[in-house]
Amino acid sequence: MLYKSLIIESIREQVEGFKTFTFKEHHGIDYKAGQYITFVQKTTHEEIRRSYSIVSAPLLKEPLTIGVKRIENGAFSRQLIDHAKIGDELLSSGAGGLFTLPDDLSQFRQIFFLAAGSGITPIYSLLKPVLHCHESIQVVLIYSNPSPQKTIFLSELTQLEKEFSQRIQLQFLFSNSPNLSLARLNRELLIQLAHKNAICAFDNMLFYICGPEAYMRMCTYSLQEQKVPRENIRKETFIIQQKHIPKLDPPDKDSHLVTVYHGTETYHLHVQYPDSILKAGKRENIILPYSCETGRCGNCVAKCINGNVWLSYNEVLTEKDLKKGLTLTCVGHPVGGNVILKI
């Protein structure tokens, strides 16, 4: 797999420490709203990969744009925010991720978007096609920030609220607000806002959540407590802290042959536990898609056509995805025999 070249066409500082980068067309990357782009940077002794959510909406023919927050001491984000300029080339392994709209939205009447800080990036990308292209869907956005000055896309969102006033409820929460009951999103406030704005049963709603880990955990638990079906809650995790060490043993630790169809290429890998399928590929210098390597981002997703893959960890694939045969190569181990995968 060759890396795709992305040339920066424009850079915009949205709020202090957060910039959007728009790339020139003809980069050859297909993507869906809500997905992210994974960048690859080779140093003398390692290859680093970082993912950034796309803020543009392909259905609206917007040019490919990502949003980046500067992380103190961050290797990649600081480089982009402090030094990147128009005309610079970045290398990417492509777009990925499962934080997207379902192909069929007909069973849903309302979508709740819950975002905090830079977690707005994939949500903004999803919000636009829902408003522009799915007239029957009502939308609620609950968006938390320290203050209006630090709110990414504040004017763009206010504009959307004016344009689609009949279909969107916008609830900004500012932690510097003197009204403490509307300052921070907590369990009680979320439940209150969910019930107040609901136009249908939770079964007919989708919830998309993106923000810091504790925020996402609180939102998920609160919604599940209200009997929102697990399948209707979608999450995007930005912070991949440490590599996961599996606590459970796979049902079999033997070596098995894994055949991987990737684009026009076919690879044959002998995968021996504790190596994952991705790790075995990396040993053979085969470039497969990946980003977090911890079962949390969905970048390495593959379809299992034959055999069984045991996952040591999985934070992205739903029961439905697993039933469809989707699996993750970074935490996936072949068990019970040989396996055939398609990427």
Ligand SMILES: Cc1cc2nc3c(=O)[nH]c(=O)nc-3n(C[C@H](O)[C@H](O)[C@H](O)COP(=O)(O)OP(=O)(O)OC[C@H]3O[C@@H](n4cnc5c(N)ncnc54)[C@H](O)[C@@H]3O)c2cc1C
């Ligand atoms: C699926 C996915 C989508 C993402 N989308 C975006 C996006 O749209 N915009 C964006 O700015 N970032 C996004 N990220 C995070 C991004 O990939 C990087 O992790 C982040 O920019 C830090 O990389 P770095 O090289 O600058 O810092 P590193 O050198 O990797 O880390 C430096 C320190 O910062 C901590 N850290 C890492 N990430 C974060 C974070 N997000 N917030 C606070 N502390 C952090 C690390 O634990 C470490 O201590 C996304 C991540 C994933 C997995």
Ligand code: FES
């Ligand atoms: S690389 Fe992120 S889930 Fe596998």
